[in-house]
Amino acid sequence: xxxxxxxxxxxxxxxxxxxxxxxxxxxxxxxxxxxxxxxxxxxxxxxxxxxxxxxxxxxxxxxxxxxxxxxxxxxxxxxxxxxxxxxxxxxxxxxxxxxxxxxxxxxxxxxxxxxxxxxxxxxxxxxxxxxxxxxxxxxxxxxxxxxxxxxxxxxxxxxxxxxxxxxxxxxxxxxxxxxxxxxxxxxxxxxxxxxxxxxxxxxxxxxxxxxxxxxxxxxxxxxxxxxxxxxxxxxxxxxxxxxxxxxxxxxxxxxxxxxxxxxxxxxxxxxxxxx
Numbered sequence: 725x726x727x728x729x730x731x732x733x734x735x736x737x738x739x740x741x742x743x744x745x746x747x748x749x750x751x752x753x754x755x756x757x758x759x760x761x762x763x764x765x766x767x768x769x770x771x772x773x774x775x776x777x778x779x780x781x782x783x784x785x786x787x788x789x790x791x792x793x794x795x796x797x798x799x800x801x802x803x804x805x806x807x808x809x810x811x812x813x814x815x816x817x818x819x820x821x822x823x824x825x826x827x828x829x830x831x832x833x834x835x836x837x838x839x840x841x842x843x844x845x846x847x848x849x850x851x852x853x854x855x856x857x858x859x860x861x862x863x864x865x866x867x868x869x870x871x872x873x874x875x876x877x878x879x880x881x882x883x884x885x886x887x888x889x890x891x892x893x894x895x896x897x898x899x900x901x902x903x904x905x906x907x908x909x910x911x912x913x914x915x916x917x918x919x920x921x922x923x924x925x926x927x928x929x930x931x932x933x934x935x936x937x938x939x940x941x942x943x944x945x946x947x948x949x950x951x952x953x954x955x956x957x958x959x960x961x962x963x964x965x966x967x968x969x970x971x972x973x974x975x976x977x978x979x980x981x982x983x984x985x986x987x988x989x990x991x992x993x994x995x996x997x998x999x
Contacts, residue, residue, distance in 0.1 A: 728965035729862040729905050736809035737961065738762045738802065740792055740849050741819030743770035746868060746913065749954035750816055755783035757958055759814065762805035764790030784809070792819045792845030802852040811860065814961050815853050817846040818868030827881040835882040842886035847893065854906065861905035864968075866960050867894050868953070869910040871973060879931065898970060907968040909960045914975035915947045946976045 737754050741747035743765035751763045751771075755778040763771035763785060771787035778785040786808045791797040806812055820841045823834065850865055857863030872880050873887035890910070897908035953974060960969045 729860070730965060731862065732813070734760065734810065735813035735961075736760045736762070736805070736811065737814035737816065738764060738805050738812055738849075738853070739816045739818070740764050740790060740801075740845075741817075741868075742774065743767040746950045746953045746957075747816070747818045748774055749950035750818065750957045751785065752778060753951070753954035753958045754814070754816075754961065755785055756781070757962065758783075759961070760784040760809045761786075762801070762809055763787045764801045764805070765819065766791050790819070792817075792848055793840050795848055798845075798848045798852050802849075811856065812853050813857075813863055815849060815863075815865045816868070816957055816961075817849045817865070819845055819849075820868075822880065822883040824879040825882070826879060830882060835885070838882035838886045839889065842883065843889045843893070846890055850893075850897070854901075857906045858901070858904045862965075863906045864961050865897070865906065865908050866957055867908075867910045868957070869894070869912045871912045871914045871975065874912060874973065907963075909969045910971055911953065911956055911960060911969075912971065912973040913948060913953050914973070946979055948974060948976045 735758075737759040739747050739751045739754070739761060742751045742761075742763035744767075747765070748763075748770075751761050751774060755761045761778065761784070763774055764787075765771050766789065768787050768789045775785045775787045786805065788801050788804050788808075789797065790801040802812065822838065823830075825834065827835070846867055850867075853863070854865065857865070867890060869891055870883070870887040872884040873891045876884045876888075894908050894910040901908055956972055956974050960972060963969055
């Protein structure tokens with residue numbers, strides 16, 4: 725008897741939040757690696773544009789409406805995706821958006837909205853696919869977390885709280901799914917150049933960047949690309965049976981420093997080498 729249920733040759737995947745950013749890049753990357761993909765988002769027309777790109781390149785994909793804050797929408801999405809592609813083998817839960825604001829300056833309603841999208845929405849997606857995965861004794865549920873859940877960042881308290889809750893949920897899933905053949909993983913992006921958050925007005929972004937620098941969280945101006953995260957998520961999905969990626973943090977690499985900058989980093993304020 726095999727120790728692990730092997731991956732089937734055909735592994736249908738669903739991507740929540742696939743209309744832009746990390747979700748869109750992930751759908752394209754998974755399709756390029758042979759995964760049939762169902763792209764879900766509220767902006768289904770954007771998903772359809774990506775489906776046309778995927779199918780032109782020989783991939784298999786469908787675009788379906790999805791609102792992770794609506795339980796009926798989630799159930800309908802998963803049902804229709806299963807009918808179109810077959811049993812779902814991979815879930816990528818990455819739907820969401822964010823807004824900047826200090827916790828004492830935003831409303832409880834704004835705080836709740838972030839929890840609804842990033843935590844409750846991810847839970848809805850997971851519970852829609854997990855029972856069938858457990859029954860088949862195989863499957864991957866991959867959640868897009870954030871480095872903000874590991875190191876909180878000013879002006880992102882609501883988002884950070886939701887992502888911290890998501891991390892706790894995934895940690896519990898890993899314990900509760902042990903021995904079922906279903907693997908739960910979370911990928912933590914560092915600062916990433918997408919439309920999420922960065923389309924906000926300067927009066928919101930400016931103070932946030934200033935406060936991040938105070939806490940050592942804006943050391944350089946390089947950002948990850950959505951494609952960087954897409955490759956990481958696909959790597960998690962393709963991990964051979966027998967092991968799994970529990971937590972994966974991706975950070976942007978700093979630009980090459982000039983010689984004088986390296987010397988400054990190596991020396992303390994008094995010109996003496998740092999200990």
